[in-house]
Amino acid sequence: MSDYNFAYLDEQTKRMIRRALLKALAVPGYQVPFASREMPMPYGWGTGGVQVSAAVLTPADRFKVIDQGADDTTNAVSIRRFFERTAGVATTTRTAEASVIQTRHRIPEEALTDGQILVYQVPIPEPLRFLEPRETETRRMHALEDYGLMHVKLYEDISRHGHIATAYAYPVKVEGRYVMDPSPIPKFDNPKMSDSAAIQLFGAGREQRIYALPPYTQVVSLDFEDHPFEASKADHPCGLCGAEDSYLDEVITDDAGGRMFVCSDTDFCETRRAAGHAGAMNTGKDAA
């Protein structure tokens, strides 16, 4: 690890990111521009999250990375190894043991605790971008708190589909002020953002934005009185651990229509199985 500066980035870059993080925490939900660097991985693979993690990690941290809830997918494994090599930090797959968790598109099932830091990888930080492509306009809309367009979009969902069809990256309002993109987490995870004990940091590398939620911040998913927000999931128990309250992935098991639903959060599922819980399709062998 001595070939790299601690946590890969040079000190001036980390100071710039750290200043952006402090302003992001001071104005929750507001997107702070930052000078995103080239990282040794392509955009879209979590360069924003990696830069935020590099700026907050200390040698004493225990680092966990999840990709869609899983610790063992390519993106998670490569980022975990990246910081093992460049920062020399300890790593873990246990949610409860980690002090810093970098995530792509999920919030762990297990409630986060005081002092934990959750770092999100964000592809498109601007919730209004698909409604208004001009940055100058979306910036003014945030300044004027002009979010009518977002409600029109949700209303059009209802008129077309009968319900709000947005299932992930579901827009939220932070402390009654800024509308924020929660990154492409399933809307099942949205309620976990509000009043969380953890510090939540969001990094978008390609789009060069950082935003943040301090602990115990009020985060409300946008909805209508007659179409209230609903945190939905597949209507099945987990096939491996039997959990009925976790977010599920659908896994195709053969080419004859066979499928099963399993927890997307691998640590949550393994912890439950180790405690003796078993689902209908758990044959006793480790299915992984």
Added chain:
Amino acid sequence: MQAQPLEGGFATPATQSAQAFRAVMQAMAMPGTIHALAGARPPAPLSPAAGAVLLTLCDADTGLYLAGDCDTPEVRAWIAFHTGAPLTGPECCAFALGDWAALQPLHRFPPGTPEYPDRSATLIVERARLDTEGAILTGPGIRDSAALSLPGVDAIAINHARFPLGLDFIFTCGDRVAALPRSTEVA
């Protein structure tokens, strides 16, 4: 040329500034909490905590305003050597350093713009006393309420009323740090 300006920086800058930033970030994310912040030995009258904040956050990109007693030749030389931060007036600074009285009036400092509220000053306020009693704080980062010994509650309440514009405060006392973002309501 004295050797003094060359001393008092972080011995291991990468890891010590990472630890210092974690303390400052937790202070800013959880207003009303006090965190240890040591490792820097700046010249008098700066506290070790204020020195650590400067080493962690300031560089050639950030204008720094030195207010009142903090503006001494020794402090200027130390900041020039260790951070390279250009010294500016209060109107265009990114950071300001001083005690509360010397930093008044607050309207001199940039509060950001409606489009870019992040372009606001951060005030590093040296305090003789820092403890978790006094003004009652509520807002993001605080579960129910917290308390912190604050100077000038009225000026801070006015600052909060301008949200999302406004200044953010880092309070330093000896080797301890606390912070107060503009989002915190003070009573």
